[in-house]
Amino acid sequence: MSFQLQPQPGQAYLAIEGLEHLLVEELAGHPYTRYERLFVVGTAPESTLYWYENCWEELYRIDFSSISTGAKALRSLQRSWWPYLWQQYRRGTLLQEALPHVSADPLSFGGVPLSSALGSWTLLSPQEMLASPRCASTRPQGRWDFVEDKLGPPSRAYLKLWEVFTRFAQQPQAGDLCLDLGASPGGWTWVLERLGAQIIAVDRSPLREDLMHSPRVEFRRGDAFGVSPAQLDAAQWLFCDVICYPHKLYDFIVAKVMPSSLKHAVCTLKFQGNSDQRGLIAQFAALPQSMVVHLSANKHELTWILTR
Ligand SMILES: C[S@@+](CC[C@H](N)C(=O)[O-])C[C@H]1O[C@@H](n2cnc3c(N)ncnc32)[C@H](O)[C@@H]1O
Structure with missing residues (x-):
């Protein structure tokens, strides 16, 4: 045989x-x-x-x-x-x-x-x-594993954006305005800054010192979910890595992100504990022109991505 x-x-x-x-x-x-x-x-x-x-x-x-x-x-x-x-x-x-x-x-x-x-x-x-x-x-x-930069970025969260930009072959262009919510210590801002984007980074804690002084980064201390509709309309990309209950993020997306003219969004859905989140995940996935994926760089997290 x-x-x-x-x-x-x-x-x-x-x-x-x-x-x-x-x-x-x-x-x-x-x-x-x-x-x-x-x-x-x-x-x-x-x-x-x-x-x-x-x-x-x-x-x-x-x-x-x-x-x-x-x-x-x-x-x-x-x-x-x-x-x-x-x-x-x-x-x-x-x-x-x-x-x-x-x-x-x-x-x-x-x-x-x-x-x-x-x-x-x-x-x-x-x-x-x-x-x-x-x-x-x-x-x-x-698995989407990358040769890591152990010196440049202030946190390992940068790997999530490297993966999104590589897997889906889309990334901010030089000069694009990006809102980075929950940005501290600045792993995502670091990636965006190196792409030549302009970044408004919002967090209750500051970014790493060098990023705070970058001419392409404007840091705003405060509540990430307090961004105004005008700020969302002005940006091409929204990034959100805030640690919060996923239903809070969902309400923010429905109330502010979906009605805005934003073209792209990348948001981490963080699931603390073991409660069954299937219904909520399905709600994120049902939002128009978006998808929910697990990234290799995600732990007990999923990532919601909007492209329109
Ligand atoms: C996982 S960290 C973000 C890591 C970051 N993306 C990076 O690449 O370094 C989550 C951040 O969300 C911030 N955060 C949590 N709730 C917030 C809120 N309501 N408004 C602003 N920032 C918030 C925390 O201060 C923390 O810095």
């Missing part, structure tokens, strides 16, 4: 490491088979899922006799693959080595990441794989 390919119904979701319980919560009542972080569902769940890093969208079960026939089977579906190994590590590593090389190196911000399709596969037993040539993400394991 060489190999046998069998299309499988459904999808597989790779949960976020350490936050697997959130995907379990989202799938409540929906049947799935779990392989460590990989959740395989035979039919699409009724509601949209958010707490995952990658979705395997076209499943095949592959029976194969040797490493080389396993690699041949995968190559018959497409060129580039990345494994999710949760058992059979040695065999899995050998199989991946028999496939065309794929780099999982962190990205450099500003570079153009390869956007070619990347399939995912896992070993269910020594001679049985689950594979998907089509995945939601083109990154290994769905």
